[in-house]
Amino acid sequence: MEEKVKEIIAEQLGLELEEIKLDSRFVEDLGADSLDLVDLVMKLEDEFEVSIDDEKASNLRTVKDALNFIEKLSRAV
Amino acid sequence: MRRRAVVTGLGVISPVGNNVDDFWNNIVSGVSGIDWVKAFESDGYPSRVAGEVKNFDPTAYMDRKEARRTSRFIQFAVASSGDAVADSRLSEDLLRSEKVAVIYGVGMGGMDFLEAQHCVLLEKGPQRVSPFMIPMSIPNMAAGTLAVKYGCTGKNLTIVTACAASTNAIGEAMKMIRNGEADLVISGGSESTVTPLSFAGFGSMTALSKSPPEKASRPFDKNRDGFVIAEGSATLIIEELEHAKKRNAPIYAEILGYGTSDDATHITAPDTNGRGAIASMRSALEDADIEAGMVDYINAHGTSTPLNDVVETRAIKTVFGKETPPSISSTKSMHGHALGAAGAIEAVATILAMNNGWVPPTINYETPDPECDLNYTPNKAIKKSINYALSNSFGFGGHNATLIFRNFAE
Secondary structure, eight states, rough: HHHHHHHHHHHHHTTTGOOTTOOBTTTTOOOOOOHHHHHHHHHHHHHHHHHOOOHHHTOOOOOHHHHHHHHHHHHHH | OOOEEEEEEEEEEEBSSHHHHHHHHHHTTOOOOEEEEESSTEEEEEEOOEBOSSSSOGTTTTHHHHHHHOOOHHHHHHHHHHHHHTTTTHHHHHHHSSTEEEEEOOHHHHHHHHHHHHHHHHHHOGGGGGGTTTTSSSSSHHHHHHHHHTTSOOOEEOOOGGGGGGHHHHHHHHHHHHTSOOEEEEEEEOOOSSSHHHHHHHHHHOOOOOSSSHOOOTTTTTTTOOOOBBOOOEEEEEEHHHHHHHOOOOOOOEEEEEEEOOOSSOOOSOOOOOOHHHHHHHHHHHTTTTOOOOOOEEEEOOOOOHHHHHHHHHHHHOOOOOOOOOEEEEEEEOOOOOOGHHHHHHHHHHHHHHTTEEOOOOOOOOOOBBOSSOOOBSSEEEEESSEEEEEEETTTTTTTEEEEEEEEOO
């Protein structure tokens, strides 16, 4: 799952896969803006068939945050 | 002394070439860029031909992320402006100024993305509509993106006068140079409407040609049956003459006159006597302070619709009066009708015609129409010294715009 999440992030933000680290911060390190983050959350939701509410989505600051969140949601299903 | 506006850089993305050299070589050789629609499955559509831009890779002009966040008409604008800025040898520092404006013409905007997102809305619901739906659709986002790219903090406007949009944009840019509001303007137009809804809409208006590609765009021919939707972009760097000279910029032409008017008769059909077109050409000639008889070449709006071509012919005859009108051509016979980008693409064609001393042809001209009886430069380019050239653009809404260019002389 980690690899897949990183792939989606790289694709969405136009970056190379190697640039995506677990502790990378979306805004500060990966250059994402608020529109990118909304778009990214939608793609993650589609890919993993989960639903992330807006408030929780705004707390996702790093790649690790996103990964942990999706893993938790996936297990819940 | 009046400030003078000159053109110091050109860039073009078109169905007949994605750079100025290819564009000109094809235009002067009478090569058509019209083919069957490739962008979508066009079975069942009234018209199935288009002037599409070929082999366009946005990542040749921007990084992958920007390419994802911009729709096709914005990408075309970034591409043509990048070429124009390079051609004009402009430095980044010079562009980062309040005296640099962006005045662009767009007819529709990002219909391709808008249509796709509307499908998402219907199929998956409002929560799945892209956050880029608005910024990739609104027509002003070509000009907005160029401001961000180049750091131009001056006036930034998008003119949306349908098929006259980019001729209006260039004219307004020239006025801004004259009145001192800007020293340099990135101007032109962009459009990408080879989409199902656009084809259905224009098709329902019976405005589009139903002919096969090789004969679809045939302005002024008796058997013309509608226009051919095209896409593309052209950018002109428009600069105050002394500003251009000071930095030894290449100078391609002077923009000598601009006229614009509205028919005020019908939402889509031109006034049958061409009164708006006449007013537009006359005010451009007056603004340029030249007589009609001095014009050596007219790049006509010439859409290949039954109505436009006869009305434009009547209007030209009225404006020229006793004088014989000069060589006329419609380069839309080759690149099709790129709507809001058409005027800018044709401004580039007109300037290149002057610089090279060739009148580009009107191709597919076979059968003379008694109501269109001027010299449309049928099928083959002719060698001719062109000092003054006039370019017309007319749009739904009754909009008319005319530019007059002079081959640059001190």
